Amino acid sequence: MRCTGCARAIALPDLKENFRCPECGDLYEVEYPGWSTQNGRGFVDGGVRCNPPNASALRWLWKERRSSTELKDQSGVWRFRELLPILRDEQHIVSLREGNTPLYHLVRTADATGADRVFAKHQGMNPTGSFKDTGMTTALSVAYERGFSWVACASTGNTSAAMAAYAARAGMRSLVLIPEGKIAWGKLSQALDYGALTIQLKTDFDGCVEVLSEVVRRAPVYLLNSVNPYRLEGQKTPALEIAEQMNWDVPDHVIVPGGNLANSSALGKGFLEMKQLGLVDRVPRVSVVQAEGANPLYRSMRESGGERLEPVEAHTRASAIRIGNPASWKKCRNVVRATGGWVEQATEAEIALAKAEIGAEGIGCEPASAVTLVGLKKFLAEGKIGVHETVVLLLTGHTLKDSDYTIDYHRGKLLRDEEIGDLGAEIEITRRNTIELEADAEAVLRELEKAQ
Numbered sequence: 419m420r421c422t423g424c425a426r427a428i429a430l431p432d433l434k435e436n437f438r439c440p441e442c443g444d445l446y447e448v449e450y451p452g453w454s455t456q457n458g459r460g461f462v463d464g465g466v467r468c469n470p471p472n473a474s475a476l477r478w479l480w481k482e483r484r485s486s487t488e489l490k491d492q493s494g495v496w497r498f499r500e501l502l503p504i505l506r507d508e509q510h511i512v513s514l515r516e517g518n519t520p521l522y523h524l525v526r527t528a529d530a531t532g533a534d535r536v537f538a539k540h541q542g543m544n545p546t547g548s549f550k551d552t553g554m555t556t557a558l559s560v561a562y563e564r565g566f567s568w569v570a571c572a573s574t575g576n577t578s579a580a581m582a583a584y585a586a587r588a589g590m591r592s593l594v595l596i597p598e599g600k601i602a603w604g605k606l607s608q609a610l611d612y613g614a615l616t617i618q619l620k621t622d623f624d625g626c627v628e629v630l631s632e633v634v635r636r637a638p639v640y641l642l643n644s645v646n647p648y649r650l651e652g653q654k655t656p657a658l659e660i661a662e663q664m665n666w667d668v669p670d671h672v673i674v675p676g677g678n679l680a681n682s683s684a685l686g687k688g689f690l691e692m693k694q695l696g697l698v699d700r701v702p703r704v705s706v707v708q709a710e711g712a713n714p715l716y717r718s719m720r721e722s723g724g725e726r727l728e729p730v731e732a733h734t735r736a737s738a739i740r741i742g743n744p745a746s747w748k749k750c751r752n753v754v755r756a757t758g759g760w761v762e763q764a765t766e767a768e769i770a771l772a773k774a775e776i777g778a779e780g781i782g783c784e785p786a787s788a789v790t791l792v793g794l795k796k797f798l799a800e801g802k803i804g805v806h807e808t809v810v811l812l813l814t815g816h817t818l819k820d821s822d823y824t825i826d827y828h829r830g831k832l833l834r835d836e837e838i839g840d841l842g843a844e845i846e847i848t849r850r851n852t853i854e855l856e857a858d859a860e861a862v863l864r865e866l867e868k869a870q
């Protein structure tokens with residue numbers, strides 16, 4: 419484990435329960451010594467003998483596993499386990515067959531924007547409906563292997579849904595701390611369904627994080643927030659899948675929503691490690707988009723070139739990215755710098771419109787995911803992305819996660835006039851309200867006629 423702040427490396431047993439460096443307070447990152455294309459000898463990590471990284475053999479092996487009947491092969495995360503040497507014993511894998519998510523070509527977006535090679539990697543198609551599953555299978559397996567009976571997280575919703583599901587699979591208990599009255603009900607219902615002890619605290623997400631760090635200090639509870647470096651290891655695997663799905667010719671750009679900034683960090687780590695291992699010969703630019711009302715990294719890049727981050731009080735209806743003090747901001751900034759990406763922001767109206775447009779592709783996503791399409795439009799307009807370049811939007815959550823948002827949008831109750839600004843006409847085209855009629859075919863036919 420290497421500290422991302424002061425670069426000091428520590429051995430695993432010295433990792434503190436809050437996963438922070440005792441010297442500088444920063445986060446750790448899993449680092450694999452000896453990973454380079456020059457070194458074919460393999461290495462030993464945590465007692466596990468790892469295969470020498472041979473790019474073409476690995477590609478073949480990973481593909482072959484897709485037709486296996488074994489759980490660890492069917493998982494789109496553990497299928498890549500040569501790049502995840504984090505367990506002593508593979509028997510401890512806790513999996514719901516996550517990953518292996520689709521990469522969709524966005525045809526209508528191509529028509530609308532002029533960019534014809536735009537794809538959506540839909541992480542909402544995971545078992546609990548968000549990308550959080552890919553990191554939960556790795557971090558919870560570590561907790562299981564180490565003999566914990568309780569796991570815990572503070573969550574805006576999706577982390578708790580994923581954690582509760584994986585804990586239940588492993589026969590473990592889970593504790594969820596959520597901010598009062600500020601989460602999407604679809605997500606809370608999942609945590610309850612999967613049997614979590616769920617506590618709403620009278621504070622925001624950042625307040626929940628603070629309370630939880632004291633809880634894990636005082637009780638034998640394993641912390642599964644994204645400060646846990648093992649979550650990022652699982653969350654890097656969509657990068658591997660994207661490369662595989664594009665025949666190992668990576669896209670020019672990947673655009674990711676930014677909340678706590680772990681997911682963007684993890685994807686960047688995935689691409690950079692693939693390059694290091696000779697699996698791909700370049701890395702895409704990884705760009706991050708935040709909601710305007712929860713944009714501390716965007717501001718930091720503007721104001722100090724990413725040197726300092728001033729926390730903000732977060733406001734946005736995209737609940738998954740309503741985070742004002744992102745834990746992984748330095749990791750994310752490093753990825754943006756290393757890959758040559760950018761950081762953008764999206765207004766409430768831009769997010770809502772983009773979400774409706776992704777819905778109109780027959781795909782759909784949760785509000786937070788739609789910031790990626792807003793980013794694409796802005797990067798195209800500024801000439802940062804060319805129309806012939808290949809772009810992948812990372813859709814992080816399923817559209818059913820927050821159906822209240824969608825209904826409010828189509829009924830015209832989501833946005834205030836001053837929020838809509840000059841997007842009124844475009845929003846009007848995408849809105850689909852329900853129509854009430856007498857049970858009369860004639861009346862239905864008239865509506866059909868009007869809608870032609």
Ligand SMILES: *Cc1c(COP(=O)(O)O)cnc(C)c1O
Nearest residue numbers: 576677678679680681738814815
């Ligand atoms: C968690 C989440 C995000 C934000 O990811 P971070 O790693 O916190 O930046 C975005 N979208 C969805 C749907 C999420 O669940």
Ligand SMILES: [Zn+2]
Nearest residue numbers: 421424439442
């Ligand atoms: Zn440190």
